[in-house]
Amino acid sequence: MSAEQTTTLVQRTARTAREAQAARTMSLARALRLTAAKQADRLMGLPLSALSVTRRAISGEDVSSSLEVSSLMLLMDGAGDQVAAAILDPVLVTGLIQQQTMGKVMPPPEGGETRRHTATDAALCAPFIEKLLSGAALLPDTPDECALLNGYRFGVWAREPRQAQLALDASEYVLVEMTLDMAAGTRAGKLMLLLPQSKRVVVPVEQGGDTVAKAISTANLAENVLGLTADLMIGLTRIKMPLQKVSGLKVGDMLDLNLSSMAHALVIDGNGRALARGTLGQIDGWRAVQVEQRDDRKHTKPRRRASDRDGLDLPDVTAPQPGGEGLEDVGLPSLADMDVFGNLDDLPELPDMEEAAQAADSQMADWNAAQGSREDDDDTKRQNQAGW
Incomplete structure (x- = not known):
């Protein structure tokens, strides 16, 4: 068998196998x-x-x-x-x-x-x-x-x-x-x-x-x-004209945009809100807008140091009050010279703890006895009212 016949046989076998596989x-x-x-x-x-x-x-x-x-x-x-x-x-x-x-x-x-x-x-x-x-x-x-x-x-x-x-x-x-x-x-x-x-x-x-x-x-x-898509519009200018003139516009009419530069284009979302400003141009035959980057980094870092106080609109709490008078100037004594606790030698002697406990128990016993007699009188009164 020649080489051409062998190649043809192999191709037919492979084609038959592919057709059988495709059928399944x-x-x-x-x-x-x-x-x-x-x-x-x-x-x-x-x-x-x-x-x-x-x-x-x-x-x-x-x-x-x-x-x-x-x-x-x-x-x-x-x-x-x-x-x-x-x-x-x-x-x-x-x-x-x-x-x-x-x-x-x-x-x-x-x-x-x-x-x-x-x-x-x-x-x-x-x-x-x-x-x-x-x-x-x-x-x-x-x-x-x-x-x-x-x-x-x-x-x-x-x-x-x-x-x-x-x-x-x-x-x-x-x-x-x-x-x-x-x-x-x-x-x-x-x-x-x-x-x-x-x-x-x-x-x-x-x-x-x-x-x-x-x-x-x-x-x-x-x-x-x-995979999300966002529809943005580019606004070059705004023109005001009567509604009657707008209704009369037809294909081929020319509008004067009164533009001398494309550097003031606005990027507008679907709600008509301006998102950014840029320059309108083209890249490789496609319309393109070069958006101006706004530097908002000064609002992203906390300003807590003493050196940052100059740029902040904060009151100076360390400054003297209007009038420039301190505590000494108005005749008030200094807190360091005030006697908060007074003379401790004038305080009476404390009683003995055991004697104080016995006196407290005696007072509680008298109070319990008085409370019990009062409750008995109330019970007798209720029974008399009930007809017992």
Whole structure:
């Protein structure tokens, strides 16, 4: 056997092994394909198959390119305030509604479908999307793909692409595109899933006899903080003009900003509050602001030394009182010369301790006797009042 024949045989063997391994592996695409067919038949008796399933990563800025006015956009609420989106084209929406209302799928008209979607369309299509995501989340072999699909429920119908774009605020997404065939070729629609990149691991657990998915977060505090976004605006100047003139502005009108320099730009938050001042410019073709650093270190260190008193607005407690008179000047004696205890020789002699104790016992005995006679008189008085 030649070297070329040996190489070809090894390649065929390796290719066969890869194909066998791929057939046994449960990927994300295969999980969605199997779940879509099963849930469509279980929920509405619809013969459905996935002709193709593709997956690619996109950034949060590219989400708007996948949102179209003619599509039905369903926002899905997930764990940890995550929001995903299911985008169904009009052909797919009409087929799902026809199967649930008429029991059969009709071929699309020749002129296309231009009907505007309603909240009823969203309510009829949302259960299929929920079951598709929850069922497929249990099948993939890798925990990352399970976490990508797990924990989503229908939240709200987005009427316009702008509403969906505001809700989809993650930095990275996975775009899954599925071409679904309905009723053996009667209709073929497209379904797109915008899934945020998750930092959770999902493991299947037994609960009440059923297998459910449990999500475990793996993101730490540093990753969560670095993933936050803050929207800041740059203000160059403020212009006052009548409301009538503002309403009459149109594309192409010019406004005089009356600026001679870009060194007085303000960094403004969403509430209109100025956070910092800087200079507006550009770096490598991108707009940039060089923020001025304010020195606030003088307020961060305690000022407790005697040398720091000059810069503090504090009264001088060591200074003499107004008038400049001391204790000697007003005729008061010095405390060092005062006799606090007086003449101790004039005090009487203390009695003997045993004699004092006997005198105290004698007084207590007389007091107890008087107290007992008083109580007996009270008892006799009560008995006479009771008629005894």
